[in-house]
Amino acid sequence: MLLWIPATTNADEAPAEVPDPLSLEQALGFAETHPRVTAAARNAVADGNSTDHNGAADATGTRSSPAMRFDLPRAQPLYLGCHSLAFSGARGNDAERDVSWSGLLGRVAAQRLEIMQRFFDVLLADLSFARDNEAMAVAFIQFDRAEARQELGQFSPLRTAELQADYQRIRRQRAASEAAQRVTRALLATALGHPTSLPRQLITPTLEPAQAEPPELDAIVATALENNPGLRALMQGRGGAEQALVRMAVRERALELLTRLELLDIIAEQTRSESDWRDLKLDESRTLYELEAQADLGFSMSQQTKARRDEREVAFCRALTRAELQALQGLIP
Incomplete structure (x- = not known):
């Protein structure tokens, strides 16, 4: 009896083209056809494994064939590190905590979160370039x-x-920011499964405030253990001690995400105050400039751009952290 195995989707041969301009919703639609997802589904069929393409990432220890464990590491984002932003007083950047994808998630959910983080990273790269471009113009004039x-x-x-x-x-900083615009777009293109189709224009999403507070910690853990297909696959056939380790890992991750949201709320207030002050300062500088009094209008403009960039960074992190909490509970992020 011949076993039919679906062909692996090649990133360069995927049927859908990357739109330009590209919205976040359109970008997330590429997750299920990414080679990381389709390769896992193919190997599960080949191995007779009951885990579907939503199964847990191999790094978590899911029992699978050597072929299924083949999973190249993903590059770190250039700008958006939400754990480091929230826990600014902790030790240096924590690469594992700064990425949104996790071994506790199914492959589709992890891929959607990577796409979301890469998308926000491109927007931050563009805002960073605008900040540094204005700062360079001011410095040159001086x-x-x-x-x-x-x-x-x-x-x-x-x-x-x-x-x-x-x-x-x-x-020099401006040159680095300009280069980062291309690198972040390349990382996003890879996350979409189209490494040669670098999106030129991205549509900035409207990030609505959360309508409700997130559930309590115990409720999140219970929902995750019941609904997250990656966790179900990870715990299947495990002994009591191993299952206890998984439950502890889920609780630890959920607690960190909830705590991060609380800290980001405080940081959002700080960046909003900074942005409001910079707006008023720019108005003052513009008035003095029109009156031909001494005023550094260019500096005020560059500081306003920086403040707005920082404000958007916090907004992106809040949205991404909520999406991580959803994915952990088995919901579509």
């Missing part, structure tokens, strides 16, 4: 003015050299 005044004997060579060094430092 340096250029200093050179002109130095020639008139009104500025010291030391101060001019300092402004030139500042300009070159910011210019």
Whole structure:
């Protein structure tokens, strides 16, 4: 008897094309056809494994064939690290906690979360470039003015050299931000399963505030153990001690996500206050500029751009953390 095995979907041969501009909803639609998902489904059929393509990631220890355990590591996001943002007083960046995909999730859910995080990472790269581009323009104007005044004997060579060094430092940062725009798009394209189709324009999603508070910790753990297909596959056939370890891992992850949401709420208030202040400061600088009084309008504009970028970063992290909580409970993120 011949066993029919579905062909693996090749990322370069996937039937759907990546839209341009690309919305978050459209991007998430590519998750189920990604090679990470289709390869797992194919290997499950080949092995006679009852775990479907929503089964747990291999890194969690799910019993599977050597072929199914083949899973190349994913690159870290360049900008969006929500755990590090929330727990700013903790030790250095924690790569494992900063990524949204987890070994406790099914493959489709993990892929959707990766796409979401990559999508937000591209938007942050664009905002970071806008911030650094404005900062470089301001630094260049200050340096250029200093050179002109130095020639008139009104500025010291030391101060001019300092402004030139500042300009070159910011210019370097701008170059890095510009390069990051391409790298983050390449990572998103890979997460979509279309590594050669880098999306040029992304549609910034409207992130509505949460309509309700998340469930209590015990309720989240109970729902996750009952509804998460990855966890069910992970616990199947395990002994009592192993199942206890899984339950502890789920509780630990849920607690971290709930705590992160609480911290992000506080950070959101801080960034909103900063943004409001920068808006008022820009209005003041614009008024002084129109009155031909002394005002650094360019600096105020660059600081406003930075404040808005930071505000969006927190909004992205809040949305991503809620999606992680949903995925942990077996819901579609």
